[in-house]
Amino acid sequence: xxxxxxxxxxxxxxxxxxxxxxxxxxxxxxxxxxxxxxxxxxxxxxxxxxxxxxxxxxxxxxxxxxxxxxxxxxxxxxxxxxxxxxxxxxxxxxxxxxxxxxxxxxxxxxxxxxxxxxxxxxxxxxxxxxxxxxxxxxxxxxxxxxxxxxxxxxxx
Numbered sequence: 001x002x003x004x005x006x007x008x009x010x011x012x013x014x015x016x017x018x019x020x021x022x023x024x025x026x027x028x029x030x031x032x033x034x035x036x037x038x039x040x041x042x043x044x045x046x047x048x049x050x051x052x053x054x055x056x057x058x059x060x061x062x063x064x065x066x067x068x069x070x071x072x073x074x075x076x077x078x079x080x081x082x083x084x085x086x087x088x089x090x091x092x093x094x095x096x097x098x099x100x101x102x103x104x105x106x107x108x109x110x111x112x113x114x115x116x117x118x119x120x121x122x123x124x125x126x127x128x129x130x131x132x133x134x135x136x137x138x139x140x141x142x143x144x145x146x147x148x149x150x151x152x153x154x155x156x
Contacts, residue, residue, distance in 0.1 A: 027135040038079030048136040056143040085111040090154035099131040122146035
């Protein structure tokens with residue numbers, strides 16, 4: 001009997017973990033979609049209003065509203081068809097509960113320059129998220145530059 005109860009508990013925990021993971025995957029899929037389509041308003045909505053961006057490359061920290069205003073022109077250019085851009089995410093670690101998550105990984109942001117050449121940037125990052133009316137990022141920590149080899153080494 002104890003073995004059956006233990007198995008049921010393990011199955012329930014596995015099911016919950018799968019649900020949270022799928023939910024988080026949907027968050028990152030939406031973030032990617034907004035960059036690819038230039039949907040600035042929807043991208044901004046992926047952040048909590050009080051979120052902060054920590055930039056380990058420039059050694060600065062500021063409210064996400066300031067970062068978003070700096071990124072807006074790129075979104076407008078994508079929406080207007082003046083350039084193409086996209087972002088994909090891979091994670092090395094996810095620590096989560098039903099309403100909180102911390103993820104570590106690398107993102108690949110890319111865009112086409114005025115000659116049509118694709119420019120790729122790989123960034124080690126951490127994200128701290130809270131689930132209130134859907135997942136919202138509270139903190140984005142862009143830790144350091146990554147490279148293609150590191151990106152390729154990450155499975156998901």
